[in-house]
Amino acid sequence: MNFPRATGSLALFACLNLAAPPGAHAIVTLGDNVELEGFVNVQNGVRQPNFESADLIMQRNTAQVEGKYYFLKDSTAFGRFDTGRLEEATFTFVGRGVYDSAYDIRESWQDAYSRDGHHPGEIDFKLREAFVDLLLPPLSLRLGRQQVVWGETDNFRALDAINPLDLSWHWTWESWEDIRIPLWMARAVYDVGKLGPFDESFVEAVYIPWDVQHNKIATDPRRPWALHGAGLTENANTVIANGRVLDLDMRVRDGAPSRSFENGQAGARFKAIWGGVEFSLNYFYGYSADTGYRLMPNTSGIFGNTYRADFVTKNPRTQLFGLTANYSDETYTQAVFRMESVYTTGTPVSIAPGAPRSADPDGDQYDEARRMVVMIAADRPTWIHWLNDQRTFFLSSQFFWRHYLDWNPFMRGIPAVSEAELNGTVLPGRFISTNTDRIDENEFVMTFAATTSYGAAGLMQPKFVFAFDPRSTGAYNQIGFDYLVSKHFTVRAQQNFFWRMEGRSIGPWELGDLWGQSNGNSRNETIVSLIYQF
Amino acid sequence: MTVSMTAARAGVLAALLATAGLAAAENSAPDGSYQALRDWIAQAPEALQPGRTYTAADRAALEAYLPRTVWQYYFFDGMEMEVAPTAHYPTPDNWKMDGSGDYRLDEHGILRGFKGGGTPFPQLEESDPQAAVKLIWNLMWRPGEHDYDMPMMTWLRSENGKLDREMEYMSTNATYAIGDRCLVPGYEEVKSKRIMEFRSPRDMAGAKDMQVVYVDHDREDSGWLYMPAQRKPRRTLASERTSELMGMDMIREDLNGFNGKIHENNWTYLGRRKILATVNVKDNPEMGGPHLWVPNKARWEVRDAYVVMIDPKATDHPYSHRILFIDPDSYWTLWMISFDRKDDQLLRFAQHFTKYSESYREETPQQAPYLNQDFTKNLGHHVFLHLGENDINAKKPHATITHCFVKKRVFSEARAQQFYSLRNMISGRR
Numbered sequence: 001m002n003f004p005r006a007t008g009s010l011a012l013f014a015c016l017n018l019a020a021p022p023g024a025h026a027i028v029t030l031g032d033n034v035e036l037e038g039f040v041n042v043q044n045g046v047r048q049p050n051f052e053s054a055d056l057i058m059q060r061n062t063a064q065v066e067g068k069y070y071f072l073k074d075s076t077a078f079g080r081f082d083t084g085r086l087e088e089a090t091f092t093f094v095g096r097g098v099y100d101s102a103y104d105i106r107e108s109w110q111d112a113y114s115r116d117g118h119h120p121g122e123i124d125f126k127l128r129e130a131f132v133d134l135l136l137p138p139l140s141l142r143l144g145r146q147q148v149v150w151g152e153t154d155n156f157r158a159l160d161a162i163n164p165l166d167l168s169w170h171w172t173w174e175s176w177e178d179i180r181i182p183l184w185m186a187r188a189v190y191d192v193g194k195l196g197p198f199d200e201s202f203v204e205a206v207y208i209p210w211d212v213q214h215n216k217i218a219t220d221p222r223r224p225w226a227l228h229g230a231g232l233t234e235n236a237n238t239v240i241a242n243g244r245v246l247d248l249d250m251r252v253r254d255g256a257p258s259r260s261f262e263n264g265q266a267g268a269r270f271k272a273i274w275g276g277v278e279f280s281l282n283y284f285y286g287y288s289a290d291t292g293y294r295l296m297p298n299t300s301g302i303f304g305n306t307y308r309a310d311f312v313t314k315n316p317r318t319q320l321f322g323l324t325a326n327y328s329d330e331t332y333t334q335a336v337f338r339m340e341s342v343y344t345t346g347t348p349v350s351i352a353p354g355a356p357r358s359a360d361p362d363g364d365q366y367d368e369a370r371r372m373v374v375m376i377a378a379d380r381p382t383w384i385h386w387l388n389d390q391r392t393f394f395l396s397s398q399f400f401w402r403h404y405l406d407w408n409p410f411m412r413g414i415p416a417v418s419e420a421e422l423n424g425t426v427l428p429g430r431f432i433s434t435n436t437d438r439i440d441e442n443e444f445v446m447t448f449a450a451t452t453s454y455g456a457a458g459l460m461q462p463k464f465v466f467a468f469d470p471r472s473t474g475a476y477n478q479i480g481f482d483y484l485v486s487k488h489f490t491v492r493a494q495q496n497f498f499w500r501m502e503g504r505s506i507g508p509w510e511l512g513d514l515w516g517q518s519n520g521n522s523r524n525e526t527i528v529s530l531i532y533q534f
Numbered sequence: 535m536t537v538s539m540t541a542a543r544a545g546v547l548a549a550l551l552a553t554a555g556l557a558a559a560e561n562s563a564p565d566g567s568y569q570a571l572r573d574w575i576a577q578a579p580e581a582l583q584p585g586r587t588y589t590a591a592d593r594a595a596l597e598a599y600l601p602r603t604v605w606q607y608y609f610f611d612g613m614e615m616e617v618a619p620t621a622h623y624p625t626p627d628n629w630k631m632d633g634s635g636d637y638r639l640d641e642h643g644i645l646r647g648f649k650g651g652g653t654p655f656p657q658l659e660e661s662d663p664q665a666a667v668k669l670i671w672n673l674m675w676r677p678g679e680h681d682y683d684m685p686m687m688t689w690l691r692s693e694n695g696k697l698d699r700e701m702e703y704m705s706t707n708a709t710y711a712i713g714d715r716c717l718v719p720g721y722e723e724v725k726s727k728r729i730m731e732f733r734s735p736r737d738m739a740g741a742k743d744m745q746v747v748y749v750d751h752d753r754e755d756s757g758w759l760y761m762p763a764q765r766k767p768r769r770t771l772a773s774e775r776t777s778e779l780m781g782m783d784m785i786r787e788d789l790n791g792f793n794g795k796i797h798e799n800n801w802t803y804l805g806r807r808k809i810l811a812t813v814n815v816k817d818n819p820e821m822g823g824p825h826l827w828v829p830n831k832a833r834w835e836v837r838d839a840y841v842v843m844i845d846p847k848a849t850d851h852p853y854s855h856r857i858l859f860i861d862p863d864s865y866w867t868l869w870m871i872s873f874d875r876k877d878d879q880l881l882r883f884a885q886h887f888t889k890y891s892e893s894y895r896e897e898t899p900q901q902a903p904y905l906n907q908d909f910t911k912n913l914g915h916h917v918f919l920h921l922g923e924n925d926i927n928a929k930k931p932h933a934t935i936t937h938c939f940v941k942k943r944v945f946s947e948a949r950a951q952q953f954y955s956l957r958n959m960i961s962g963r964r
Contacts, residue, residue, distance in 0.1 A: 027702075027733060027734050027736070027739065027904070029904060032906075037734070037736045037739055038736065039736055039737075066736075066964060068963065092963070092964060094964060129964070133961075135952075137948060137949070137952040138951075138952055140957070140958075142961060147765050148765075149764065149765040149766040150766070151766075154764075175763050177762065177763045177764070177765060187961075189957050189960065189961075191951070191952055191955050191957040193720075193951055193955065194720045194721070200955060200956035200957075202955070202956065202957040202960075204960070271956065271960075273956070278769060278956075326769045327769075328754070328756070328757075328769050328770070328771055328772070330754040330771065330772060330773035331773075334771060334773050334774060335771065336768075336769045336770065336771055338769075379768075379771070380771070381771060381774045381777060383776075383777070383850070390777075390778050391777045391778045392774060392777040453781060455781075456690075456692055456698070456781075456927075456930045456931075456932035457690040457692070457698035457699055457781045457932065458778070458780065458781025459698060459699070459781065484699070487697075487699065487700060487735070490737075533735060533736040533737060534736060
């Protein structure tokens, strides 16, 4: 039941299309001060478990409208009011409506979800972002619901941890801009400029007064991108204790911090260039976006033929201390090097049932760990003339090392559901949950991405993504292709492969070791999107 | 003795034959060849009558004034070229044109100690072995190069005028090195800064890049790219200059004719050549021809251009030769023509459309489709403003046409410091 590492996971590149051209039409303008733009995306996904069958998992229709209202220009608001030092102000909003018709198209899902009244495919509309930008040099403010991204990593939760993620519908395989959960916050940036040996320096502060949220994960195994471990796509309903078969009555109480002013979050960073090296020092005091599950030993136990397991969710207070740097080496390697290192406290971790007191003093199968992440990366525009003699390939590679500072061998990762057995006999309809996924003290993953464009106007844009966990040998490949058909239409095709080289252990990154299983649950998939943008 | 006399005659004969053969080869060279352009440059054209409009019927007269390399694109039924009298366009009053100052060219042709505010080499001796690089320095420090807001529209067209893409974006830049003082004290190492932001299409809207160019030519530019999808800036590499930019028919090194490094090239000054150019156009020119790739019904002028040949040293550079025609008054690039290293045939060329700031008093060009600006702010600057360019890749074949809608802007020290900052790159349109 414990999924503490899930969103500390790597997610792989929605690749930077730095070499790629745009392909749509102009913004809609209303008068002189209002601009509207947006898109409609019809996204169809088919899963091919072990490439033996095809299964519709997504028919997601998204309409997004983005607007900007320039209500204060040149220290004049609404064309008439002098605002003194307040030079510019704008209001921005991003609204999104979503309807996934797969839940209505698939009869089995219709039946399943109509029974419990929860229908993931319902039309959902959200005002995702709404903020005001104010410019009072040297201070700039952004107030409202927004996303704030720190750090040098691409799609990795190290310093980029201010906004939680919605992983419920397609895990991390979407652009993170679209799956970050925007929060109500104030962001202030004070430009310092030259400061002693530092150039381009500034101080940034972020304050989230009450809006505490955490990562959204689907755990219902019927959901196509639910996180339900490496086992069967079933819910555990049984516990076998001392040779007895017990019904499992698992209750989870929401213990997440409430959205109130007493649960405010805040952070600050200083960023500057020193001798050609751009660096930042970061600090954030918030809540873990990862949810842990703490067993309540006093109310859990055997009651008749039932094992009652009371859990309370935990999103502990967390502190992040980060250092980032980048350097553009123009002379020797013609590459941009990136580095990020983050020390994090308050990471929720599961502890194995029955762990000794030294590892689990409270007997609650829960602990909070300190972690350190180090990332080094290189980006390079590279000529591969035999593949493309017009444009370079943008190559980007990253290497991550994550280390548990207070690791113990009883820390556990993702549980798995299996058939219940008693004395070697399978008990029909009964499933148990076990967790043998031992967390490694040191975890590693590496990524590589390549993009370029073809055609006279660069309208064909392939991309290739690869990620590999050397310990579990789990891997992920994405082969994607965007074709900008016209000024308005883009066709996007993407094939995701999950595979592993060998072994059975599960790593922490949700790659082919978890989702490339050969038991019929592999999540290889084809996604085809038709996008209209304006 | 007889034998040796015969041998000598045979040698002379062979040399003559070889020369004759070479001449024959030159005459039969295809229009798009490097040699054809060199031959055309070497010709001394007869005078062209200004003050009249030329059409396809006047091709014979025009051929002498349009680079041979581009004839196939510029001569078409329905073409019209208004040729205005050649004018002189003075530089700003405070623009130093006396060549004084504590600066010099080093042995590699690199300008040392120059701080802007004037033309580094206003008097050029054609016999000067460094004439070519001196012209390029004049180009790179030309008056009016920066200090404006410049909304732009770019159209990417295939043959027969098929529109592949359309982009809207805005460039804002400022000169920091303005002579005896720096626009923002403390930033004396900076030559100029620029921020360019995309407005459309939607998937690029809000993408912006900041580029810092340094006075020290040996120092590569600094750059950052903010992508809305990433919500953070990303450091970019400046030293890769030969890849096509975003599907456009140009490479970074082609910007403004030449945007590379002096020491990466060999330089040859080819002399002066009278050439037709779209300087001081009335308006952003309408595009014509069978593919809508070239200006039509525009106002042209005969300019006595400086001609510079740039030969990249790198053997993997796509160009064997790049030839620039540079305006003698403004040092703007009028034409840039480059040849494919593989076969010395035309690869890319660009023609720039410029307008003198004081002409805005009599004739105002069109506004950007998405932004109205006060063009009266252009008056009094006495500089050329960039109204656009076409960039044609002859081998694809494909073209990029850009219209610029420039409004001069004078940045205050405080505003420049705030605007051209890394702080401004950490967030964007969304």
